[in-house]
Amino acid sequence: MTGALARTVESISGALRAVFAAEQVAAEDGFLQGRDPRVTLLSLGGFALAVMLARTPAVSLGLGVVTVALALLSSVPLRELLARSAVVPAAAAVVVLPQAVLLPGDALASVLGVAVTDAGVAYVVRFTLRVWVGVALLSLLTVTTPFSALVAAMRELRVPVALVWVLAVTYRYLFLFFDELQRLVLARDSRTTDSAGARSEWRDAKRLAGTFLLRTLDRGERVGRGMRARGGARPPSPYGRPRAVDGYDYALSACAVAAVVGAGVVRWLP
Amino acid sequence: MAPVIEARGLTHEYPDGTTAIRDVDLTVDRGERVAVVGANGSGKSTLQLALGGLVEPTAGAVTYFGETSDAEAVRDRLGVLLQDPDDYLFNTTVREDIEYGPAQLGQPRETARRRVDALAAELGLEDLLDRPPFRLSGGEKQRAAVASVLAFDPEVLLLDEPFGAVDARYRERIRESVTDRDGTLLWFTPSLDAVPEVAERVVLVSRNGSIAADGPVREILTDRTLLRDHGLRPPATVRLFEGLVEREKLPLTVEAARRYLRRDE
Numbered sequence: 287m288t289g290a291l292a293r294t295v296e297s298i299s300g301a302l303r304a305v306f307a308a309e310q311v312a313a314e315d316g317f318l319q320g321r322d323p324r325v326t327l328l329s330l331g332g333f334a335l336a337v338m339l340a341r342t343p344a345v346s347l348g349l350g351v352v353t354v355a356l357a358l359l360s361s362v363p364l365r366e367l368l369a370r371s372a373v374v375p376a377a378a379a380v381v382v383l384p385q386a387v388l389l390p391g392d393a394l395a396s397v398l399g400v401a402v403t404d405a406g407v408a409y410v411v412r413f414t415l416r417v418w419v420g421v422a423l424l425s426l427l428t429v430t431t432p433f434s435a436l437v438a439a440m441r442e443l444r445v446p447v448a449l450v451w452v453l454a455v456t457y458r459y460l461f462l463f464f465d466e467l468q469r470l471v472l473a474r475d476s477r478t479t480d481s482a483g484a485r486s487e488w489r490d491a492k493r494l495a496g497t498f499l500l501r502t503l504d505r506g507e508r509v510g511r512g513m514r515a516r517g518g519a520r521p522p523s524p525y526g527r528p529r530a531v532d533g534y535d536y537a538l539s540a541c542a543v544a545a546v547v548g549a550g551v552v553r554w555l556p
Numbered sequence: 557m558a559p560v561i562e563a564r565g566l567t568h569e570y571p572d573g574t575t576a577i578r579d580v581d582l583t584v585d586r587g588e589r590v591a592v593v594g595a596n597g598s599g600k601s602t603l604q605l606a607l608g609g610l611v612e613p614t615a616g617a618v619t620y621f622g623e624t625s626d627a628e629a630v631r632d633r634l635g636v637l638l639q640d641p642d643d644y645l646f647n648t649t650v651r652e653d654i655e656y657g658p659a660q661l662g663q664p665r666e667t668a669r670r671r672v673d674a675l676a677a678e679l680g681l682e683d684l685l686d687r688p689p690f691r692l693s694g695g696e697k698q699r700a701a702v703a704s705v706l707a708f709d710p711e712v713l714l715l716d717e718p719f720g721a722v723d724a725r726y727r728e729r730i731r732e733s734v735t736d737r738d739g740t741l742l743w744f745t746p747s748l749d750a751v752p753e754v755a756e757r758v759v760l761v762s763r764n765g766s767i768a769a770d771g772p773v774r775e776i777l778t779d780r781t782l783l784r785d786h787g788l789r790p791p792a793t794v795r796l797f798e799g800l801v802e803r804e805k806l807p808l809t810v811e812a813a814r815r816y817l818r819r820d821e
Binding site for chain 2: 458462511513514515516523524
């Protein structure tokens with residue numbers, strides 16, 4: 287691909303398609319892969335709730351260690367987990383960064399005449415850490431459990447149909463959306479040279495944006511028909527992949543319950 | 557016995573004002589194999605969508621199995637294959653895509669699994685079942701899409717250009733898979749070469765989206781003037797033997813042509 291536009295699209299599409307490749311990780315033998323999807327969903331959801339309740343860095347850090355341990359036990363490469371879960375916390379850090387100078391506290395340093403406070407830095411670190419652990423848990427869930435199994439588990443757990451539907455359709459369409467964009471850029475790329483220049487690229491980008499929206503609508507409509515042709519007008523009902531609940535499932539669930547209770551106790555402890 | 561599909565006055569106009577199909581009357585009886593042919597842009601695909609209940613007609617209606625006009629009520633009895641396999645394959649693995657229909661239509665998992673395995677063997681998909689659909693070639697996607705329609709064993713198949721990018725070997729397999737079953741078949745295509753092997757009746761759609769002719773395969777496929785007027789040309793064997801053999805004896809398939817030549821020897 288040539289040009290910044292094409293390279294950007296390629297990277298985004300590549301990252302999204304990596305989620306598909308995660309199905310290979312989901313197919314591997316590992317701790318979370320061997321659990322009943324309902325247990326995985328509830329347990330990792332429990333850990334995520336514990337992270338949300340956590341107010342001290344030690345608890346967040348402890349849950350981060352649990353996340354890393356689960357990833358290692360499930361044959362998920364740490365590098366991949368980090369890559370998948372880095373963007374959101376990085377963006378969150380940027381958003382809360384002003385708190386480092388806005389929160390009152392003892393001055394740690396002075397940047398351009400503005401004092402960076404200890405309370406502000408602690409807040410930014412705590413917030414970013416919590417976001418990272420939460421996103422890493424979500425990534426772990428999607429990497430180790432096929433999406434259809436998650437949808438089936440949600441249905442079995444009586445999650446409201448409307449919510450499951452929205453999640454299922456959003457997931458499907460997200461990939462189609464970027465697939466369409468990549469096709470469009472490929473079509474442009476096949477008739478463009480590197481020497482086209484930034485101005486030409488900007489002009490193309492404007493044209494592509496309009497066409498992209500129309501094509502996405504059209505493609506969405508066609509895929510919608512493809513789904514309806516096979517019963518897609520009915521609530522999503524993929525085949526579940528239940529497994530016999532064993533001691534490990536109970537242990538994982540117990541750990542999640544303990545994490546929620548522990549985080550809650552630490553939070554509200556006088 | 558009631559027809560499986562009965563369309564009356566079916567018209568569909570797109571929001572931009574283009575009338576894709578116009579006042580179509582079509583009756584298809586149980587077990588019939590019908591090829592719906594027409595030039596590019598004649599409205600075949602829209603007709604397929606309208607007959608399959610996937611677009612709302614602007615006028616007219618379709619009655620299914622003499623029972624209802626609601627396609628969703630009989631969705632498990634209609635197998636609609638869209639033209640572009642990419643519109644069909646949106647799951648994370650090929651197996652999930654093939655299982656999607658049976659699962660949504662409430663078929664037992666074991667039945668679906670057996671059927672998926674049988675179809676995978678039939679259409680050469682065994683090694684592709686656990687791969688993401690976007691990694692497949694065009695022909696592989698097409699085979700996977702065909703398998704995903706056959707997976708829930710519908711009574712009526714409405715297939716839009718199911719050969720697509722498929723190579724010769726798998727064309728034959730797809731043809732066998734859809735013709736060796738007992739159901740009703742509607743095969744939408746602009747290419748007439750395979751029609752005599754899959755259909756016994758031809759419906760010709762004109763460029764304005766209405767039905768120009770409807771009759772037995774031989775009658776339509778050997779009428780050069782009719783076909784030419786509608787942007788089509790007869791199958792290769794018909795073109796080859798035209799003028800050499802009387803119209804009633806024109807071979808429609810390669811096999812028939814070979815038999816004819818041997819007899820001449």
